[in-house]
Structure formats: structure tokens, C-alpha cells
Amino acid sequence: xxxxxxxxxxxxxxxxxxxxxxxxxxxxxxxxxxxxxxxxxxxxxxxxxxxxxxxxxxxxxxxxxxxxxxxxxxxxxxxxxxxxxxxxxxxxxxxxxxxxxxxxxxxxxxxxxxxxxxxxxxxxxxxxxxxxxxxxxxxxxxxxxxxxxxxxxxxxxxxxxxxxxxxxxxxxxxxxxxxxxxxxxxxxxxxxxxxxxxxxxxxxxxxx
Amino acid sequence: xxxxxxxxxxxxxxxxxxxxxxxxxxxxxxxxxxxxxxxxxxxxxxxxxxxxxxxxxxxxxxxxxxxxxxxxxxxxxxxxxxxxxxxxxxxxxxxxxxxxxxxxxxxxxxxxxxxxxxxxxxxxxxxxxxxxxxxxxxxxxxxxxxxxxxxxxxxxxxxxxxxxxxxxxxxxxxxxxxxxxxxxxxxxxxxxxxxxxxxxxxxxxxxx
Numbered sequence: 001x002x003x004x005x006x007x008x009x010x011x012x013x014x015x016x017x018x019x020x021x022x023x024x025x026x027x028x029x030x031x032x033x034x035x036x037x038x039x040x041x042x043x044x045x046x047x048x049x050x051x052x053x054x055x056x057x058x059x060x061x062x063x064x065x066x067x068x069x070x071x072x073x074x075x076x077x078x079x080x081x082x083x084x085x086x087x088x089x090x091x092x093x094x095x096x097x098x099x100x101x102x103x104x105x106x107x108x109x110x111x112x113x114x115x116x117x118x119x120x121x122x123x124x125x126x127x128x129x130x131x132x133x134x135x136x137x138x139x140x141x142x143x144x145x146x147x148x149x150x151x152x153x154x155x156x157x158x159x160x161x162x163x164x165x166x167x168x169x170x171x172x173x174x175x176x177x178x179x180x181x182x183x184x185x186x187x188x189x190x191x192x193x194x195x196x197x198x199x200x201x202x203x204x205x206x207x208x
Numbered sequence: 209x210x211x212x213x214x215x216x217x218x219x220x221x222x223x224x225x226x227x228x229x230x231x232x233x234x235x236x237x238x239x240x241x242x243x244x245x246x247x248x249x250x251x252x253x254x255x256x257x258x259x260x261x262x263x264x265x266x267x268x269x270x271x272x273x274x275x276x277x278x279x280x281x282x283x284x285x286x287x288x289x290x291x292x293x294x295x296x297x298x299x300x301x302x303x304x305x306x307x308x309x310x311x312x313x314x315x316x317x318x319x320x321x322x323x324x325x326x327x328x329x330x331x332x333x334x335x336x337x338x339x340x341x342x343x344x345x346x347x348x349x350x351x352x353x354x355x356x357x358x359x360x361x362x363x364x365x366x367x368x369x370x371x372x373x374x375x376x377x378x379x380x381x382x383x384x385x386x387x388x389x390x391x392x393x394x395x396x397x398x399x400x401x402x403x404x405x406x407x408x409x410x411x412x413x414x415x416x
Contacts, residue, residue: 019228024358025355050233052412063412065412065414077416107407107411138344150223155263179343199260201256205275208277
């Protein structure tokens with residue numbers, strides 16, 4: 001009982017301060033033009049060092065990341081981007097293709113050792129495996145975008161690309177399936193459009 | 209040209225500091241037991257005030273949030289939780305049911321005014337509407353979990369519940385479809401299990 005104060009303190013988690021909220025949520029913007037400042041491989045690795053700790057259902061962690069460097073690989077990616085996304089993807093200092101590992105269940109005995117049967121269940125039930133994989137990969141894509149921002153970088157996520165073309169080009173064995181392409185860099189001149197409207201919270205949040 | 213220095217500074221975004229990284233990613237944990245400290249409605253509203261700014265594909269914003277208070281509503285929710293999730297969902301200071309608005313496309317003329325045709329495209333192409341809605345709602349669920357943490361609260365996201373039962377109970381008109389239930393509060397005694405392993409970054413991140 002004499003430890004109530006300490007106990008109380010250990011129970012109280014720190015808030016994210018205003019600067020942190022601005023960096024991740026309130027001031028951050030989707031970038032369409034990038035400055036001519038390189039993004040290092042160390043920075044790209046650090047994005048995943050952050051994003052990997054955020055939670056997934058049954059610890060499945062189905063998201064995978066392919067960083068596409070400048071040069072030939074980038075040109076092969078740009079071919080499959082929608083017209084409006086080609087120039088900025090070509091010019092971005094770094095580009096990530098986020099993908100679902102369709103065989104994520106093969107890691108389950110390592111990832112959830114106290115439920116050794118789950119890998120088999122997911123292995124035989126393709127519908128469950130697909131819905132679980134897609135949901136959790138998208139959840140992790142959200143973490144990835146915020147982790148890019150945590151590194152002081154701007155993200156430009158794009159759904160506008162030919163996924164089949166990208167997969168054939170970069171994942172020919174069929175195991176990874178692209179879900180999002182994310183340009184990454186420091187913002188350049190006029191880097192973003194006007195902010196698009198958000199729905200009124202009264203239309204989003206209800207109470208029961 | 210004399211403004212190069214200033215220009216450079218405006219291009220440089222702030223990093224998230226170590227404390228912020230700990231709060232959102234590296235030290236944060238999924239809570240299974242909560243302290244007897246209330247979570248206020250103001251805090252619950254503030255979660256969305258943060259999460260709503262993070263980006264979605266074509267600005268679709270398909271995620272919706274139902275906060276289920278204590279008492280009768282909570283009991284009706286707990287009935288549909290998997291056995292292992294019942295007690296903690298009953299005891300949590302606050303609980304959010306995250307849902308997909310299956311008719312999110314009806315807002316598109318407001319959300320993406322320069323592409324007025326997109327609402328109709330999504331309205332008539334059910335397959336595209338469903339895949340777009342599910343992907344972006346899951347992406348926003350990731351933002352939501354990190355926004356809970358930004359408020360100094362612990363999140364306990366759970367996929368283990370009967371979604372059809374929850375939807376019939378809380379969303380009888382069929383428009384919203386539950387995708388995740390998230391317990392929210394301050395961590396209690398022994399609030400979390402040992403941290404589960406993460407995949408080796410070498411298995412996640414590739415380079416092309």
C-alpha cells in the first residue's frame with residue numbers, strides 16, 4: 001500500500017507531445033515533390049525498426065517491404081504506375097513497394113509459439129488466410145506511413161498502379177503481392193496540394 | 209538564391225524524438241488489464257482528432273468508430289467476443305468497435321471534389337468498393353491504434369469476436385461492418401504478456 005504512488009506512476013503512460021502529434025498526424029502531409037536530398041539506406045532500415053513493433057492480429061506480421069533504388073529497377077516500377085504517379089515515382093529519393101506475404105502463416109510457429117496449430121489452420125483455410133493477411137498487411141501499411149514521418153521524412157503513398165504488373169516484374173514466384181507504393185523523401189518545392197477535407201467527426205464517431 | 213538556407217530549413221521536417229518513438233512504437237504494448245482510472249469522452253474524441261489527419265487512398269476515409277460504454281451496451285458486445293476476450297472487454301474503461309462504412313463512396317463528391325465521377329464508379333463497382341473500403345479502413349485502424357497511444361493510453365486491439373453477431377446487434381441497417389474491437393485504458397496490474405517475437409528485418413525488407 002505504501003507503494004500506491006509509485007504504482008500509479010508506472011501505470012501512467014506518457015502522452016505524445018504537440019511536436020510529435022504535428023510530425024505524425026496534424027501537420028504531416030502527403031508529398032508529391034521531393035527535394036534533391038538523398039534518403040540513406042540506414043534511414044530506410046530505421047523505418048522498419050519502428051514500424052515492426054506495432055501490433056498485428058495473432059502476431060501475424062504479414063507485411064513485406066521492397067525498396068526500389070534509382071536506375072533500372074525504378075524504371076521497371078514506373079512502367080506499372082498510373083500516368084499521374086509516374087513522374088513523382090521516378091523522381092522520389094526512395095520508393096517502397098509494400099506487399100503482403102501470402103505465405104505469412106509459415107512463420108506462425110515462431111511468432112505465436114503457444115498456439116502451434118494456427119499455422120496449419122491458416123495453411124489449409126485459404127479464405128481465412130487471405131482475409132487475415134490483407135487486413136493485417138494494411139494495418140501495418142498504416143504503421144509504415146507513420147514511421148516514415150517519425151524519421152522526419154515525407155511519405156507519398158499511392159494506390160494507383162498496376163499491381164499485377166508490379167508483381168510479375170518484382171515478385172515472379174507469386175509469394176508477395178503488392179498492396180501500396182510509397183514515395184519517400186524530404187519535401188521539395190510546393191511539395192503538397194491543399195489539404196483535402198476530412199469527414200466531420202460527428203459522422204465518424206458514435207456512442208452506444 | 210540568398211534564401212537557400214531558409215528554403216532548406218522549410219524542407220526539413222522534424223524527427224519524432226526518442227520519447228515519442230517509445231510512446232508509439234518501441235515501448236508501447238498491447239494491454240490486457242487496465243487500471244481503475246476512467247477514460248473520458250474528451251479523450252476518446254481526441255483519438256479521432258489525431259487519427260483523422262493520416263492519409264487514405266483517394267481520401268476515402270471509410271473507417272467508423274462506435275464507442276461502447278459500460279452497462280447494458282457493453283454486456284451486449286461482450287456476448288459476441290471470443291471466450292478469451294470477454295473478461296477484459298467487460299472490464300476495460302473504454303471500448304471502440306472499429307467498422308467499415310460500406311457506403312463510404314456516398315461522401316466522395318465532398319472528399320475528392322476534383323474527381324466527381326469516383327463516387328459513381330465506386331457505387332456501381334461493388335468489388336472495387338469492397339476492396340478499397342477494406343484496405344483503407346484497415347489502414348485507418350492502424351492510425352487509430354497509434355493515436356490511442358499518442359493520448360497516453362494503452363490499446364488492446366482484438367480480432368477475436370463474432371463480427372456478424374456484433375453487426376446484427378449494433379449496426380442492424382447493415383451499413384457499418386465491424387473489423388476490429390479495441391479496449392482502451394491505462395494499464396493495470398501485470399498489464400501485458402511477454403512481448404512476442406518480431407520477424408527478422410532481413411526477412412521483411414528487400415532491395416531492388
